[in-house]
Amino acid sequence: MGITKSEHFTDEQNELATLAKAIGHPARIAIIEHLIKVNSCVCGDIVNELPLAQPTVSQHLKELKNAGLIKGNFEGNAICYCLNEEGFNKIKGFFQHINTYLENKKNQCC
Amino acid sequence: MGITKSEHFTDEQNELATLAKAIGHPARIAIIEHLIKVNSCVCGDIVNELPLAQPTVSQHLKELKNAGLIKGNFEGNAICYCLNEEGFNKIKGFFQHINTYLENKKNQCC
DNA sequence: TATCTATATTGTAATATTGCAATATAAATA
DNA sequence: TATTTATATTGCAATATTACAATATAGATA
Secondary structure, eight states: OOOOOGGGSOHHHHHHHHHHHHHOSHHHHHHHHHHHHHTSOEESTHHHHSSSOHHHHHHHHHHHHHHTSEEEEEETTEEEEEEOHHHHHHHHHHHHHHHHHHHHOOSOOO | OOOOOGGGSOHHHHHHHHHHHHHOSHHHHHHHHHHHHHTSOEESTHHHHSSSOHHHHHHHHHHHHHTTSEEEEEETTEEEEEEOHHHHHHHHHHHHHHHHHHHHOOSOOO
């Protein structure tokens, strides 16, 4: 049906899924990597960095913003984008949990 | 169009996106959390743990397996599932990169 | 071998996502 | 104010995802 049964899962599970889903597209990975690479707020050159049309990039930026992974400030007629620490911190705990588990697990059959 | 232009992105970007996308569903988060919680290979009780029909769970398990995030071994007529370290290690680096960046970034406008 | 149990596959309907052309908006500047 | 520049929104077509009933498969056991 294409419709996720969110109501049957916990808020935390839904939130983590939303964050991971937002990261789950190569264009959005590329945007995140670019924001890190230039190490400053980026005013609009993201469209030129990506092999996609402007409306498509705008849509991807919107999804990252909605998920809480990037922030955008108006700066004149342009917009400055940068990573939103809050969003990434929420995922951080999840992966730390997994890594700690994987480092310590023993007696596994697979 | 619903079709991702993977060919325009690097292999690494596509791979990270595939992994994140696989994690990006609450049912699959729940599966991962369950595998950690029981701290052993799980033989089939995953269907009972989730509020979804058996074929749907089977489909989610397949997606996690295809992405390299879990492994499954036949154990009699059941199957043992557990986390696949390899898949999670691939994402680990990405998030470490982001976290290191976020901890050190300064002079940001947003 | 027949049956049971556990899991996978197939087929299908509903919904979501991706991408872009066309267009709208909004601030800056001529 | 008219124009330019940067970004967002709308509308739409193509494809992907989600969910499940029905069915298939495959090993275990009676």
